[in-house]
Amino acid sequence: MKIAVVALVIVASLCGCAAGITTYRFSPQLEPIPGSITYGGQPRTKLTKAPVGSIVPHQFRDQFGRPVYETYVIEPDRSLRLVSRRWRAFDVFSDD
Structure with missing residues (x-):
């Protein structure tokens, strides 16, 4: 019983450490959202x-006002591939 309680406390504390940022990295299902560079297709200008x-790197605010940080990689055909997206938790006390 004590082991289960200790394990639960450890899991809860680890979850609390990462509560401020939600990360989706290198997911094949990562789709552009409004504000993404590739939302609505690739940009017209070639890099x-x-x-x-x-x-x-690309930073913008989503429809709820949360800061979003995206990372793209330039492909051989000069298109952009979205490889990472992170949301920062909405902070009521922040001046951002």
Whole structure:
């Protein structure tokens, strides 16, 4: 019984550490949302000067006002592939 209680306390404390940020990394189902660079299709301009495999960061606010951080990778055909998205928890006391 004591082991179960200790395990529950450890799991609860680990969950509390990551409560501020929700991360979806390298998911094949990661779809653009309103505000994403690729929402509604690829951008019209081609990234000709950036090398293939370069990382392109993008930051915006979602429809609820939460900061969203996305990461894109430049593909060989110069399109952008969304590889990571993180939400920062809405902080009532923040000046952002």
